[in-house]
Amino acid sequence: MADKKSFLKNIGSFFEEVGDLSRFAGRFFKEAVSPPFEFRELLKQCYYMGNKSFFLVAVTGFILGVVFTLQTRPTLEEFGAVAWMPSMISISIVREIGPVIIALICAGRIGSSIGAELGSMKVTEQIDAMEVSGTNPFKFLVVTRIAATTLMIPLLVILGDFIALIGSAIIENMKGDVSFQLYFNQVFDALKFSDLMPATVKTFFFGFAIGLVGCYKGYNSKKGTAGVGKASNSAVVYTSMLLFIIDFIAVFVSDLFYS
Amino acid sequence: MSNTAQNFRLGLFVFAGVFIFILAVYFLGNRQNLFGDNVRISSVFKNVNGLQMGNNVRFAGVNVGTVRGITILNDTAINVDMLISEKTAQLIKKNALATITSDGLVGSMIVNIIPNDIFIEERIETGDTISSISKIATADMLTTLNTTNENAALLTQDLLRITNAINKGEGVLGALIKDEALLDDVKKSLSNLQQTTQTAKTSMFELNRIIKEVNFDDNIAGLLLKDTVSVRKLATVFDNLETSSKEIEQLTKNLNAFSETLKTNEGILNYALHDTIAVKNLDATLKNAEEASERLNENMEALKHNFLFRGYFRKLERQEAREERRQN
Numbered sequence: 275m276a277d278k279k280s281f282l283k284n285i286g287s288f289f290e291e292v293g294d295l296s297r298f299a300g301r302f303f304k305e306a307v308s309p310p311f312e313f314r315e316l317l318k319q320c321y322y323m324g325n326k327s328f329f330l331v332a333v334t335g336f337i338l339g340v341v342f343t344l345q346t347r348p349t350l351e352e353f354g355a356v357a358w359m360p361s362m363i364s365i366s367i368v369r370e371i372g373p374v375i376i377a378l379i380c381a382g383r384i385g386s387s388i389g390a391e392l393g394s395m396k397v398t399e400q401i402d403a404m405e406v407s408g409t410n411p412f413k414f415l416v417v418t419r420i421a422a423t424t425l426m427i428p429l430l431v432i433l434g435d436f437i438a439l440i441g442s443a444i445i446e447n448m449k450g451d452v453s454f455q456l457y458f459n460q461v462f463d464a465l466k467f468s469d470l471m472p473a474t475v476k477t478f479f480f481g482f483a484i485g486l487v488g489c490y491k492g493y494n495s496k497k498g499t500a501g502v503g504k505a506s507n508s509a510v511v512y513t514s515m516l517l518f519i520i521d522f523i524a525v526f527v528s529d530l531f532y533s
Numbered sequence: 534m535s536n537t538a539q540n541f542r543l544g545l546f547v548f549a550g551v552f553i554f555i556l557a558v559y560f561l562g563n564r565q566n567l568f569g570d571n572v573r574i575s576s577v578f579k580n581v582n583g584l585q586m587g588n589n590v591r592f593a594g595v596n597v598g599t600v601r602g603i604t605i606l607n608d609t610a611i612n613v614d615m616l617i618s619e620k621t622a623q624l625i626k627k628n629a630l631a632t633i634t635s636d637g638l639v640g641s642m643i644v645n646i647i648p649n650d651i652f653i654e655e656r657i658e659t660g661d662t663i664s665s666i667s668k669i670a671t672a673d674m675l676t677t678l679n680t681t682n683e684n685a686a687l688l689t690q691d692l693l694r695i696t697n698a699i700n701k702g703e704g705v706l707g708a709l710i711k712d713e714a715l716l717d718d719v720k721k722s723l724s725n726l727q728q729t730t731q732t733a734k735t736s737m738f739e740l741n742r743i744i745k746e747v748n749f750d751d752n753i754a755g756l757l758l759k760d761t762v763s764v765r766k767l768a769t770v771f772d773n774l775e776t777s778s779k780e781i782e783q784l785t786k787n788l789n790a791f792s793e794t795l796k797t798n799e800g801i802l803n804y805a806l807h808d809t810i811a812v813k814n815l816d817a818t819l820k821n822a823e824e825a826s827e828r829l830n831e832n833m834e835a836l837k838h839n840f841l842f843r844g845y846f847r848k849l850e851r852q853e854a855r856e857e858r859r860q861n
Contacts, residue, residue, distance in 0.1 A: 325543055429546065
């Protein structure tokens with residue numbers, strides 16, 4: 275009975291949180307289109323989220339390409355289909371693996387940092403102080419961060435995909451004597467707009483989700499410093515889950531469009 | 534770090550990301566003929582075998598365009614629109630043939646444009662429809678293979694039945710294998726046949742030798758064999774001879790009939806030929822007639838000079854003279 279009550283309470287709090295998140299997102303759109311605009315803060319956040327995440331994304335992307343190629347190659351060799359390696363790797367990376375893996379990494383790095391930063395500002399009453407001083411903390415802290423993640427995640431994914439393909443091309447060059455020119459020729463032969471465009475569009479939603487959940491969790495954190503850790507942790511967990519949901523919807527919609 | 538340095542690095546980062554994205558879009562667009570001048574042509578197929586929009590179009594094994602549209606016109610006609618780069622389109626003639634094939638054993642479908650054997654000058658233009666040919670699809674091959682297998686099964690059954698019958702000694706083949714007496718007869722027959730063949734061979738050899746020994750150069754046979762003009766003349770002679778012999782035959786028949794008539798009828802010729810007294814009488818009568826005629830002429834001359842008839846004869850002479858003048 276107690277379990278049932280607890281389960282129902284959890285369900286209720288989940289929907290309550292979804293409602294709060296939706297209202298938070300609504301407020302973002304409202305504040306984002308109304309002046310004044312915090313361009314300087316936006317550029318600063320773009321730099322921290324884009325440039326500072328690039329190394330992590332580049333290393334991850336490179337390793338992703340290398341490992342994916344090394345793991346797939348023996349299986350394709352069994353079927354005598356090694357020539358299909360560039361096509362298979364490029365479609366997998368550009369359509370699905372690249373955006374999802376890089377978004378998850380960014381969720382871990384950016385989402386948690388936003389949650390922790392805003393959470394600590396909340397528990398140390400810095401946000402309240404901003405309100406008192408006449409600054410709109412939502413516009414300054416939330417809108418700029420969500421906008422920055424929305425703009426930077428697609429760029430990080432594009433660069434990450436490219437580096438992953440370079441990693442794959444290096445392995446193919448070493449193992450299969452495939453030249454870089456031939457590799458990228460086959461990559462562009464295999465890829466179509468229906469692969470690139472939906473994958474790119476969904477990364478904007480990924481970025482938006484990472485910024486939104488991170489800011490929401492941090493902005494609404496409670497219970498002192500423990501709340502900061504919880505906000506940071508739950509921001510990553512919720513964002514990761516949300517990314518998969520968005521990915522599912524994006525794949526479903528693009529499949530409807532292109533079929 | 535100053536704001537300027539941060540902005541520079543951010544700008545570099547954004548530029549790199551956007552540049553790679555634009556590069557990817559350009560390469561993909563270029564592959565799908567979205568940029569540059571293109572020629573849009575179409576072809577009508579009975580079956581497109583799973584061809585999809587965006588599949589490659591190849592000309593002589595080179596990717597030259599993409600499939601831009603597939604429309605079902607009716608139950609036996611499917612229109613496939615293709616976009617081909619203008620540079621390549623200048624090499625494709627209006628009588629080129631389109632066919633749908635698979636790119637490798639498990640690859641996607643492609644439209645293959647094949648140059649026609651008949652050379653023409655006219656090149657394809659936007660809106661042209663080129664002819665299509667259907668190649669055998671995998672399903673068709675499997676259907677044919679299935680029929681072949683069924684036939685092979687029937688054939689095997691028949692062969693089994695025949696071999697069983699042979700083993701039991703049934704039929705001619707079975708008897709040949711099982712019946713030793715028949716086998717001996719066949720052996721003897723074959724031996725006789727061998728002897729006959731040998732004799733025939735010897736005879737032919739002899740005949741051949743005789744023919745070779747005959748000198749065909751200086752005789753009529755050689756002339757007939759070599760000179761075609763003489764052969765034609767000879768043929769004409771034979772034709773004429775045949776015609777003449779037919780006419781002679783007819784003449785002979787007529788003469789026979791005439792002689793028969795002479796023999797049987799009682800005409801004057803029959804008397805002339807057979808009755809000698811009548812012939813003598815006839816001769817005397819003819820002499821008398823000749824003398825009577827001479828005397829009649831003398832009497833007529835005397836009448837002309839007589840005064841009673843002289844006027845009549847002069848009148849006749851004048852009339853004759855007038856008619857002669859008229860005629861002249």
